[in-house]
Amino acid sequence: MSSVIVLAPLIIGGWPVITAAVTAAIGTMGFSIATAGANDQRSHAANRAEIEVEESEIIPNQSGIEQTLVVERNGIRATFSRDARGALKVCMEGVGVSKAELKRVGEELLGGVTQQYAYHRIVSELKERNMTIVDEEVQADRSVKIRVRNF
Amino acid sequence: MADEEIEIEISPQGKVTVRTKGIKGSRCLDVAELFARIIGREESRQLTSEYYEQSAEVQNQVHVSNRYTGGDP
Numbered sequence: 376m377s378s379v380i381v382l383a384p385l386i387i388g389g390w391p392v393i394t395a396a397v398t399a400a401i402g403t404m405g406f407s408i409a410t411a412g413a414n415d416q417r418s419h420a421a422n423r424a425e426i427e428v429e430e431s432e433i434i435p436n437q438s439g440i441e442q443t444l445v446v447e448r449n450g451i452r453a454t455f456s457r458d459a460r461g462a463l464k465v466c467m468e469g470v471g472v473s474k475a476e477l478k479r480v481g482e483e484l485l486g487g488v489t490q491q492y493a494y495h496r497i498v499s500e501l502k503e504r505n506m507t508i509v510d511e512e513v514q515a516d517r518s519v520k521i522r523v524r525n526f
Numbered sequence: 527m528a529d530e531e532i533e534i535e536i537s538p539q540g541k542v543t544v545r546t547k548g549i550k551g552s553r554c555l556d557v558a559e560l561f562a563r564i565i566g567r568e569e570s571r572q573l574t575s576e577y578y579e580q581s582a583e584v585q586n587q588v589h590v591s592n593r594y595t596g597g598d599p
Binding site for chain 1: 533561569570
């Protein structure tokens with residue numbers, strides 16, 4: 376081995392990029408996209424936890440209309456949106472779920488979104504540069520391994 | 527060249543580890559730094575003994591130059 380470099384992804388993109396990453400992540404995590412109008416009445420008894428992805432920048436769309444994406448799993452609701460500084464944030468809500476648990480689930484969800492974002496960014500760049508992806512594998516710990524040649 | 531390979535691992539938290547294999551000299555860093563520009567912020571780097579080895583191309587060029595020392599052939 377010649378070198379090992381560890382990188383932290385910087386999520387930059389418009390809302391379609393975020394939607395794609397969230398959609399790809401939730402499939403394996405038991406979440407589903409919330410249908411519009413369903414269970415929209417927020418319970419005052421619900422606990423909430425907000426998590427911001429500091430290393431992110433969501434490029435606003437030209438219409439200026441703020442967009443959100445809501446996913447849910449077993450009574451826990453996660454709303455993705457762009458905060459005032461332009462960073463990605465997720466608001467976790469759940470009745471009968473502690474704030475600590477909401478934060479834990481939210482961080483796990485954001486980890487999956489970041490993983491999917493990084494994966495698609497890397498694969499797109501490899502294809503653009505005509506590098507050969509020899510192998511791709513999802514490991515038992517859910518990490519993704521990609522082997523590349525011809526660079 | 528045939529044994530040169532890059533291995534990219536993306537953790538469930540989204541952390542990316544880029545390992546270059548079989549690439550001698552500073553070229554391995556050029557490759558790794560390319561991914562740093564694509565992905566984001568570098569958190570750490572570790573260089574191995576292979577990094578400090580000269581590539582085979584550089585070694586062969588040194589030996590070719592001094593065969594003919596002058597005079598009529």
